[in-house]
Amino acid sequence: MTIEINPELYAQVPDAHGRFGPYGGKFVAETLMFALAELEDLYNELKDDPDFLREFDLDLAHYVGRPSPLYEASRWSDMIGGGRIYLKREDLNHTGAHKVNNTIGQALLAKHMGKPRVIAETGAGQHGVATATVAARLGLECHVFMGEEDVRRQALNVYRMKLLGAEVVPVTSGSRTLKDAMNEALRDWVTNVDNTFYIIGTVAGPHPYPMLVRDFQSVIGREARAQSLAMTGKLPDALVACVGGGSNAIGLFHPFLEDNGVAMYGVEAGGKGVETGEHAAPLSAGIPGILHGNRTYLMQDEDGQIMHTHSVSAGLDYPGVGPEHAWLKDIGRVNYVAATDTEALTAFHRVTRVEGIMPALETAHALAYAEKLAAKMTPDQHIIVNLSGRGDKDILTVAEIDGIDLGAL
Amino acid sequence: MSRLGPLFDDLRRDKRCAVIPYLVAGDPSEALTVPLMHSLVHAGADVIEIGVPFSDPMSEGPTIQKGHERALAGGTSLRSTLALVKQFRATDSKTPLILMGYANPLERQGYAVVADACADAGIDGLITVDLPPEEVDAMNTELQRHHIDNIFLISPTTSDVRVATITAQASGFIYYVALKGVTGAGHLDTEAVERHLQTIRQHTDLPIAVGFGIKDADTAATVSRCADAVVVGSALVDLVAGDFARHQSDATAISSAHSLISNIRTGVNLATSN
Numbered sequence: 135m136t137i138e139i140n141p142e143l144y145a146q147v148p149d150a151h152g153r154f155g156p157y158g159g160k161f162v163a164e165t166l167m168f169a170l171a172e173l174e175d176l177y178n179e180l181k182d183d184p185d186f187l188r189e190f191d192l193d194l195a196h197y198v199g200r201p202s203p204l205y206e207a208s209r210w211s212d213m214i215g216g217g218r219i220y221l222k223r224e225d226l227n228h229t230g231a232h233k234v235n236n237t238i239g240q241a242l243l244a245k246h247m248g249k250p251r252v253i254a255e256t257g258a259g260q261h262g263v264a265t266a267t268v269a270a271r272l273g274l275e276c277h278v279f280m281g282e283e284d285v286r287r288q289a290l291n292v293y294r295m296k297l298l299g300a301e302v303v304p305v306t307s308g309s310r311t312l313k314d315a316m317n318e319a320l321r322d323w324v325t326n327v328d329n330t331f332y333i334i335g336t337v338a339g340p341h342p343y344p345m346l347v348r349d350f351q352s353v354i355g356r357e358a359r360a361q362s363l364a365m366t367g368k369l370p371d372a373l374v375a376c377v378g379g380g381s382n383a384i385g386l387f388h389p390f391l392e393d394n395g396v397a398m399y400g401v402e403a404g405g406k407g408v409e410t411g412e413h414a415a416p417l418s419a420g421i422p423g424i425l426h427g428n429r430t431y432l433m434q435d436e437d438g439q440i441m442h443t444h445s446v447s448a449g450l451d452y453p454g455v456g457p458e459h460a461w462l463k464d465i466g467r468v469n470y471v472a473a474t475d476t477e478a479l480t481a482f483h484r485v486t487r488v489e490g491i492m493p494a495l496e497t498a499h500a501l502a503y504a505e506k507l508a509a510k511m512t513p514d515q516h517i518i519v520n521l522s523g524r525g526d527k528d529i530l531t532v533a534e535i536d537g538i539d540l541g542a543l
Numbered sequence: 544m545s546r547l548g549p550l551f552d553d554l555r556r557d558k559r560c561a562v563i564p565y566l567v568a569g570d571p572s573e574a575l576t577v578p579l580m581h582s583l584v585h586a587g588a589d590v591i592e593i594g595v596p597f598s599d600p601m602s603e604g605p606t607i608q609k610g611h612e613r614a615l616a617g618g619t620s621l622r623s624t625l626a627l628v629k630q631f632r633a634t635d636s637k638t639p640l641i642l643m644g645y646a647n648p649l650e651r652q653g654y655a656v657v658a659d660a661c662a663d664a665g666i667d668g669l670i671t672v673d674l675p676p677e678e679v680d681a682m683n684t685e686l687q688r689h690h691i692d693n694i695f696l697i698s699p700t701t702s703d704v705r706v707a708t709i710t711a712q713a714s715g716f717i718y719y720v721a722l723k724g725v726t727g728a729g730h731l732d733t734e735a736v737e738r739h740l741q742t743i744r745q746h747t748d749l750p751i752a753v754g755f756g757i758k759d760a761d762t763a764a765t766v767s768r769c770a771d772a773v774v775v776g777s778a779l780v781d782l783v784a785g786d787f788a789r790h791q792s793d794a795t796a797i798s799s800a801h802s803l804i805s806n807i808r809t810g811v812n813l814a815t816s817n
Contacts, residue, residue, distance in 0.1 A: 159678055425599060
């Protein structure tokens with residue numbers, strides 16, 4: 135599908151109110167409004183400042199290890215026998231996922247503001263680890279809020295955060311997953327707003343977070359665009375990325391939005407199947423509403439209560455999605471699809487065995503869809519999949535699902 | 544037509560401070576809500592603030608969060624909250640009632656539908672925690688059709704410029720959030736509250752209610768010397784839930800609530816008559 139979009143459209147979002155069409159905004163309690171204004175003012179001052187950008191780029195190069203490679207998954211592509219699949223290797227970043235691009239950026243903002251304490255919410259623990267990492271490096275006090283259910287299923291990341299000096303706060307309210315961790319982080323921020331910087335891990339939350347997280351993550355797409363041109367002489371035919379809150383997807387997609395020939399697919403967590411209701415796919419099956427400071431697609435019931443979600447991957451187990459994705463869906467620029475738990479697990483095993491790359495379960499959703507898409511394409515076409523994180527953290531989950539007793543190996 | 548304006552006119556004339564208890568609709572059960580509301584009025588409540596249960600009550604501390612969870616477990620929604628309000632109104636057409644809640648349940652039904660339903664049930668005002676002035680226009684238009692007040696929050700972090708913006712759009716009264724934090728938190732700095740209230744009064748003649756951190760008759764009495772109303776939330780929610788859980792008796796829980804609000808009423812009356 136090729137759509138005619140005025141390129142200038144993409145430069146116009148978000149508007150001054152933080153809106154992407156009808157989505158986004160600043161739906162927070164009054165106490166936080168000054169903190170958002172303070173952050174917005176600082177970011178607007180720094181985002182085009184050459185010194186700030188140089189500092190950010192140097193950290194990405196020397197601390198994160200950027201640029202991350204674009205790797206042609208030859209053996210897997212040969213097996214599929216259709217379009218060629220290239221993997222944007224965000225798993226090779228320091229801390230093992232794309233999350234660190236954003237925490238580096240926000241930690242620099244915290245430093246400019248002189249805030250001694252940072253907080254974060256986390257689902258799979260990747261954003262928590264990335265936050266704890268930058269906090270350790272800058273000597274900041276760090277508290278990470280994590281649903282009790284996620285603390286259990288991501289025990290390795292919990293321990294990593296503790297080793298890094300962060301305090302991990304288990305959240306026992308609501309569904310005890312990512313959404314409740316974000317509620318609790320917002321409650322902490324309201325209470326400690328004077329000395330605390332809230333490092334939000336995805337392109338959701340109140341303005342200016344969806345904008346600044348997108349900007350920090352867009353390094354993924356800028357690199358991928360140049361790498362694709364260098365390696366293949368052309369732009370990719372399609373981009374594929376998993377979407378929970380949507381930061382790795384926006385990071386890959388955003389620098390390509392004006393390239394009308396590049397199709398884009400955001401892959402949500404289909405859980406046990408979108409038709410079963412047990413999933414985490416608000417763009418596929420949700421309704422717009424207001425949660426965590428922004429208007430976006432949500433999984434909610436007819437009374438406006440947020441529904442419990444289900445996904446095998448803790449990082450996608452979220453009932454909302456970044457407001458820019460909601461807008462990109464409505465204008466038809468990005469196609470949003472879903473992959474089930476089973477499809478993701480199959481892709482996890484396949485890419486591990488065929489390419490020797492063990493993806494995160496979140497990423498495996500994107501790989502599952504990429505395989506279907508590549509099968510319908512020709513070998514002169516190519517897809518870039520954002521390999522957003524590595525799967526080490528998920529080994530225990532996969533073993534449990536596969537019925538493997540690690541002690542008996 | 545909102546009952547808040549006439550009420551506060553009377554209170555001002557008599558130099559009295561309003562007592563506003565807060566409860567979550569349907570907590571701990573829908574059967575208890577209406578009798579509890581009548582009992583609070585009998586104990587001296589001037590206005591009742593009714594929390595609309597929401598799955599993600601971001602500004603609430605643990606006590607009121609649990610209230611929301613109990614109410615949701617019993618199936619209470621915005622619709623059933625308004626049904627309870629109608630029941631209350633069958634025998635009390637005088638006490639102003641305000642809803643306090645979050646935007647999504649309102650947005651889901653549509654602001655026009657909600658405004659109609661609130662007017663029909665006899666609601667006088669709405670406080671929507673996550674609809675700051677920047678985001679409130681669509682709802683305000685609908686509330687104004689029915690002369691329902693939109694009550695804004697002002698916090699210790701609200702700048703002077705914002706106070707002016709907010710008071711220009713507000714009606715009914717201003718709800719001053721007395722501390723940086725969630726409901727039921729921490730220690731109240733009453734001198735700081737008094738200073739902030741003086742600043743707000745430079746911008747508006749609207750009455751100012753103070754909430755968050757008022758735990759008992761003493762804090763209520765202290766705050767009542769500078770405020771037009773005091774809101775008692777977590778202390779009441781905690782008391783009712785605790786009593787109900789221990790005794791499984793509506794009557795016991797209602798009687799404890801009555802005592803708490805009576806004590807606060809007395810404390811506030813003494814403080815403001817001096």
